[in-house]
Amino acid sequence: MTERKPLPSTDWDRLRADLDEFGFCLIADALDMREVESIRARLLDQAAGEAAGGVAIRDGGEIGVDTPAPNQRVLNLLDKGEEFWRVLLHPVVDEVVCHLLGENVISSSVTANIANPGGEPMPLHSDQGYVDVPIEDAVVCNTMWMLSDFTAENGGTYLVPGSHHRNRYPDDPMDFSECISLEGPRGMACVFDGRVWHGTGPNRTVGHSRVGLLNYWCRPWVHQQENMVASLRPETVAAMPERLLRRIGFEVYGTLGNIDPQPNRDSTLIDPRAARVGRRSA
Numbered sequence: 001m002t003e004r005k006p007l008p009s010t011d012w013d014r015l016r017a018d019l020d021e022f023g024f025c026l027i028a029d030a031l032d033m034r035e036v037e038s039i040r041a042r043l044l045d046q047a048a049g050e051a052a053g054g055v056a057i058r059d060g061g062e063i064g065v066d067t068p069a070p071n072q073r074v075l076n077l078l079d080k081g082e083e084f085w086r087v088l089l090h091p092v093v094d095e096v097v098c099h100l101l102g103e104n105v106i107s108s109s110v111t112a113n114i115a116n117p118g119g120e121p122m123p124l125h126s127d128q129g130y131v132d133v134p135i136e137d138a139v140v141c142n143t144m145w146m147l148s149d150f151t152a153e154n155g156g157t158y159l160v161p162g163s164h165h166r167n168r169y170p171d172d173p174m175d176f177s178e179c180i181s182l183e184g185p186r187g188m189a190c191v192f193d194g195r196v197w198h199g200t201g202p203n204r205t206v207g208h209s210r211v212g213l214l215n216y217w218c219r220p221w222v223h224q225q226e227n228m229v230a231s232l233r234p235e236t237v238a239a240m241p242e243r244l245l246r247r248i249g250f251e252v253y254g255t256l257g258n259i260d261p262q263p264n265r266d267s268t269l270i271d272p273r274a275a276r277v278g279r280r281s282a
């Protein structure tokens with residue numbers, strides 16, 4: 001296990017430098033306790049509802065008939081509470097995420113991973129596994145918002161510092177010998193480069209879930225992980241501020257992302273409710 005790793009900071013220059021050097025950086029006190037509690041409460045309520053309704057998405061171990069895999073993912077969070085909107089407008093986006101991916105970066109997905117006791121380590125991977133090798137540039141990155149304390153024991157994310165500069169994917173996804181664990185108090189956030197090798201750590205505790213909110217970001221010409229235009233309910237979209245809509249891809253970028261009719265000459269924001277050009281329906 002290597003010892004060299006970034007320290008939590010609130011200094012944007014330090015954070016950008018850590019991201020460039022190590023492939024990740026740690027934002028101290030990114031959320032205050034009130035924000036953590038409100039986001040966490042909505043998330044855990046949603047997760048419990050999905051489990052009770054038999055639609056929970058699980059991973060992190062063997063899936064048996066009577067024993068579901070321990071970890072739980074919750075997807076499409078922008079449609080599941082305004083609590084999740086705020087993090088997409090947090091200063092970390094302009095200061096750190098845009099530093100890596102450019103100012104037109106868009107949200108690729110907003111999901112959660114609750115790593116529960118018994119969860120096994122996730123195979124190491126890069127978050128841009130669809131890019132051909134040699135991998136020369138970051139096209140995506142992730143922000144992990146810690147909604148509980150993260151420790152090496154409770155599933156703190158495994159990260160291989162500096163692996164974003166190796167220009168390839170892990171040779172053995174189950175070789176964790178170079179990993180450090182993402183550790184820190186609730187309210188901290190970690191931005192990690194899409195090329196960096198990482199995965200959910202094992203949760204060896206009894207009764208301590210690790211609760212993480214993941215904002216996956218992409219350059220504006222990459223297909224989003226969640227198809228926001230299709231996955232969000234019209235009433236959710238109607239309630240969103242324009243700045244948020246632009247950050248989730250409701251915007252024409254260059255010649256990409258158009259609808260017909262195109263937005264007004266003076267705007268690049270698309271209106272998914274606009275009447276379409278075409279054959280009149282019967």
Ligand SMILES: O=C(O)CCC(=O)C(=O)O
Pocket residue numbers: 113115122127155156157158198199200201212
């Ligand atoms: O939950 C984590 O710690 C990391 C999750 C992850 O690597 C992924 O979803 O690709």
